[in-house]
Amino acid sequence: MGKKMNENTLSLPPHYNIERTIDLAQDKHLNVLIQSCFVLITGILIGLALWTGLPLSSTLNPFLSFFITVVLVLVYMALHETMHAVFIKIFSRSRPAYRIRFPFLSVGSEAYFNRRSFIIIALAPVTIWGAALISLLALVPNPLFLSVYILMIVNFAGSAGDYIQAYIALTSPADTLFQDNGKATALFTPEGNKKDSGIRDP
Numbered sequence: 623m624g625k626k627m628n629e630n631t632l633s634l635p636p637h638y639n640i641e642r643t644i645d646l647a648q649d650k651h652l653n654v655l656i657q658s659c660f661v662l663i664t665g666i667l668i669g670l671a672l673w674t675g676l677p678l679s680s681t682l683n684p685f686l687s688f689f690i691t692v693v694l695v696l697v698y699m700a701l702h703e704t705m706h707a708v709f710i711k712i713f714s715r716s717r718p719a720y721r722i723r724f725p726f727l728s729v730g731s732e733a734y735f736n737r738r739s740f741i742i743i744a745l746a747p748v749t750i751w752g753a754a755l756i757s758l759l760a761l762v763p764n765p766l767f768l769s770v771y772i773l774m775i776v777n778f779a780g781s782a783g784d785y786i787q788a789y790i791a792l793t794s795p796a797d798t799l800f801q802d803n804g805k806a807t808a809l810f811t812p813e814g815n816k817k818d819s820g821i822r823d824p
Contacts, residue, residue, distance in 0.1 A: 702748075732803060
């Protein structure tokens with residue numbers, strides 16, 4: 623039997639054509655959306671901390687606190703991409719490809735994912751690490767609270783690009799296939815089936 627349409631696959635099904643390619647790093651319109659989302663989420667989380675009286679100061683030496691925070695952020699960035707890779711592996715059963723553009727690490731795949739899988743891959747890191755960091759805030763010693771809270775902000779605000787990816791997928795036709803090679807995302811649809819995602823190219 624042939625492949626079912628719209629399942630995760632390593633080869634593009636017959637009669638599927640590329641509809642568009644999205645490069646979050648080059649698309650000025652999407653960059654504005656990502657930056658706006660980052661600023662909004664950061665502002666909300668800082669405002670929440672001030673409103674609830676969370677300890678946004680540390681008894682640690684400022685240099686040490688800064689060093690710890692930077693190290694945690696770098697480790698988190700690697701773990702964030704690793705989580706993408708884990709779900710890419712689960713859904714495609716193929717090895718993800720890592721790209722290093724210092725200080726950034728990205729992960730991609732040549733596989734084609736259906737809408738549901740692509741959304742899960744996009745949102746898994748912010749969801750899983752977000753839950754872990756919120757739990758950690760209740761356990762971490764007070765001197766490290768600020769560093770972990772900043773890390774939580776990085777998790778939720780820094781995942782703005784993932785939110786955009788998920789939104790594009792959610793508003794695409796149900797039979798769309800997605801391929802993200804770590805640099806750009808390509809959308810493929812069956813012949814004669816196109817729908818505006820609501821986010822336009824510049």
